[in-house]
Amino acid sequence: MMVLISSHLEEMTAMILFGIGFTMLLLHKNLIKKILGMNIMDTAVYLFLTAKGYIYGRMVPILTNGITDASAYTNPIPDGLVLTGIVVSVSSTALMLALTIRLYIRYRTLDIDKIVMEWRKEEELP
Amino acid sequence: MSFIVNFPFFSIILAMFSGIISSALNGKWAKRICILMLGIVLGLSACVLYYTVETGTQFTYMMGHFPAPWGNEIRAGVLEGFMATFFTLIMILSVLSGLGRIFSDVEPTKVNLFFVLVDMMMSSLLAMIYTNDLFTGYVFVEINTIATCGMIMIRQNGHGILAAIRYFVMSQIGSGLFLIGISLLYDITGQLLMVPAREEVEHIISTGAYMTPFLLVIGLISIGLGIKSGLYPFHSWIPDTYGYATPAASAILSSLVSKGYIILLIKIFYRVIGFKNLFQTHILDILFVFGIIAMIMGSIDAIRQRDARRMIACSSVAQIGYIYMGIGLGTEAGMVASLFHILTHAATKAMLFLSVASLYEAVEGKTDYDSLRGVGYRNKLAGFTFLVGSLSMVGFPMLSGFVSKAFFASAALESSTKMYFTWAALVISTTLNATYFLRMVVNIYALPQEGESVRGHYFLEERSPYTKTNGFVSIALIGLNLFLGMFSNHVVDLLMKGLSMF
Numbered sequence: 001m002m003v004l005i006s007s008h009l010e011e012m013t014a015m016i017l018f019g020i021g022f023t024m025l026l027l028h029k030n031l032i033k034k035i036l037g038m039n040i041m042d043t044a045v046y047l048f049l050t051a052k053g054y055i056y057g058r059m060v061p062i063l064t065n066g067i068t069d070a071s072a073y074t075n076p077i078p079d080g081l082v083l084t085g086i087v088v089s090v091s092s093t094a095l096m097l098a099l100t101i102r103l104y105i106r107y108r109t110l111d112i113d114k115i116v117m118e119w120r121k122e123e124e125l126p
Numbered sequence: 127m128s129f130i131v132n133f134p135f136f137s138i139i140l141a142m143f144s145g146i147i148s149s150a151l152n153g154k155w156a157k158r159i160c161i162l163m164l165g166i167v168l169g170l171s172a173c174v175l176y177y178t179v180e181t182g183t184q185f186t187y188m189m190g191h192f193p194a195p196w197g198n199e200i201r202a203g204v205l206e207g208f209m210a211t212f213f214t215l216i217m218i219l220s221v222l223s224g225l226g227r228i229f230s231d232v233e234p235t236k237v238n239l240f241f242v243l244v245d246m247m248m249s250s251l252l253a254m255i256y257t258n259d260l261f262t263g264y265v266f267v268e269i270n271t272i273a274t275c276g277m278i279m280i281r282q283n284g285h286g287i288l289a290a291i292r293y294f295v296m297s298q299i300g301s302g303l304f305l306i307g308i309s310l311l312y313d314i315t316g317q318l319l320m321v322p323a324r325e326e327v328e329h330i331i332s333t334g335a336y337m338t339p340f341l342l343v344i345g346l347i348s349i350g351l352g353i354k355s356g357l358y359p360f361h362s363w364i365p366d367t368y369g370y371a372t373p374a375a376s377a378i379l380s381s382l383v384s385k386g387y388i389i390l391l392i393k394i395f396y397r398v399i400g401f402k403n404l405f406q407t408h409i410l411d412i413l414f415v416f417g418i419i420a421m422i423m424g425s426i427d428a429i430r431q432r433d434a435r436r437m438i439a440c441s442s443v444a445q446i447g448y449i450y451m452g453i454g455l456g457t458e459a460g461m462v463a464s465l466f467h468i469l470t471h472a473a474t475k476a477m478l479f480l481s482v483a484s485l486y487e488a489v490e491g492k493t494d495y496d497s498l499r500g501v502g503y504r505n506k507l508a509g510f511t512f513l514v515g516s517l518s519m520v521g522f523p524m525l526s527g528f529v530s531k532a533f534f535a536s537a538a539l540e541s542s543t544k545m546y547f548t549w550a551a552l553v554i555s556t557t558l559n560a561t562y563f564l565r566m567v568v569n570i571y572a573l574p575q576e577g578e579s580v581r582g583h584y585f586l587e588e589r590s591p592y593t594k595t596n597g598f599v600s601i602a603l604i605g606l607n608l609f610l611g612m613f614s615n616h617v618v619d620l621l622m623k624g625l626s627m628f
Contacts, residue, residue, distance in 0.1 A: 038298050052313045081261055096294055103291065
């Protein structure tokens with residue numbers, strides 16, 4: 001068991017972080033904390049991909065010292081996926097922050113339950 | 127002939143570039159470019175469909191200069207061509223009929239942004255349909271989410287923004303699960319393209335190694351995309367989002383966006399996981415159970431609504447349930463029924479949302495049940511469209527809803543354990559559907575009450591300026607519905623052919 005844990009430390013950390021982020025995004029009332037949760041969740045996936053993509057003893061996939069043997073380098077695709085994922089996550093964070101600012105200006109609170117209650121009140125008025 | 131191979135790529139990139147160009151133009155030009163683009167994409171998709179049906183082949187299109195296991199690919203077969211054509215058609219009709227409302231609902235300086243969102247959504251939908259690469263699928267799922275979010279909040283009021291944020295949170299949860307699912311799959315197979323990944327999956331199954339991660343992958347991908355398409359326990363955002371957006375956006379959201387995710391899910395099921403392997407894992411049974419609960423609970427929610435648009439939105443939850451139930455049956459026939467229901471629902475829901483928007487205009491924007499009394503006489507065309515749409519959803523013969531229900535019922539025959547549940551759910555859900563849709567139909571064709579002016583009940587003093595294009599679109603959608611209902615055998619032939627190519 002200990003061997004399994006120590007040999008898969010990054011993956012386990014990634015899964016625990018994913019769980020934390022997921023729970024925060026789903027259950028937290030505060031919108032800013034929801035956004036934090038979303039970022040932790042995404043980062044956990046990048047950690048997982050990077051950890052899985054790295055092979056000990058190999059170099060980054062940039063031609064070094066004229067070595068052309070592919071087995072000396074790691075696969076660049078997982079890193080590429082992480083970069084793409086970061087771009088996606090940045091844009092969705094930006095969108096969510098913009099929405100949060102709009103809601104805060106209108107309702108003066110970040111608590112989503114309170115916002116929903118205010119909204120229900122507005123709904124009942126004609 | 128071989129030139130047609132480029133068309134899927136052209137249509138995706140055309141939609142994307144028209145979005146980029148429109149962001150620098152004013153509303154009028156953005157509208158023209160958007161409609162022109164949709165027209166061209168419709169033509170291109172129809173060519174792809176014609177080509178794949180005529181030659182009976184599928185083709186993959188290499189993106190960039192790296193061949194199969196490394197590069198990125200687009201794949202088109204009969205099913206992809208057909209879905210792309212159909213989705214573009216519904217998109218054109220929704221945009222055309224909501225045009226007037228778009229210009230009145232959205233701030234004048236931001237009208238072009240609405241069309242940018244439509245362009246982006248079209249490009250992401252096409253990419254989700256055509257892609258042969260899992261990670262490209264994920265990226266376009268996210269683009270679609272952001273475009274959807276923009277469409278929900280483009281009416282700048284508190285409701286829209288709150289609905290958008292609730293949608294976005296749910297959607298991000300779905301994307302997160304989908305992304306980790308893909309990462310795990312990439313981890314155990316080492317492939318992102320669907321065809322090589324499929325070979326690796328067969329290898330995994332035959333050796334029996336990594337079975338637990340594999341099961342987890344299927345679960346995560348199904349639940350992730352299920353959440354994004356609004357499957358039952360995760361549907362809380364649907365009534366708000368569809369209920370408050372501008373009519374064109376509601377029609378697009380309910381008939382296309384959630385369906386795009388389902389198409390991607392079906393594609394992953396067939397082309398990566400393999401339907402036989404999937405059947406052994408019992409994930410399908412979970413989808414089946416959620417689907418059945420959705421069919422009943424969605425309809426019960428809809429009965430409780432007083433606002434017609436929220437009622438139609440809740441009915442969408444039930445219809446998504448039908449689709450997942452069909453997938454959950456785990457048979458070829460069930461899958462065909464689900465695909466047919468995707469078409470039915472897209473055609474019918476667009477019709478219902480658009481006609482309800484026109485009905486609201488005839489009662490000066492009031493939305494509750496009582497104000498809509500007798501409005502079917504005042505705006506006859508919208509009333510008739512609503513009538514046809516309701517009958518189709520309830521399952522009136524000759525209309526598409528009837529055919530898809532018949533397909534579901536006969537598909538259930540092949541599965542002895544799920545048969546009775548399916549039939550019971552179909553009966554209950556149809557009864558509930560009939561309750562709320564026909565109640566609304568009776569309400570909009572109610573006779574004048576005592577003390578009410580008869581002329582005011584039957585005729586509208588001023589015609590709203592938006593009913594002009596609405597006529598053409600209504601007739602087109604009714605025609606589409608009748609076509610799906612009466613010539614269902616041709617459509618099903620195409621779907622079967624498409625599925626067999628997967």
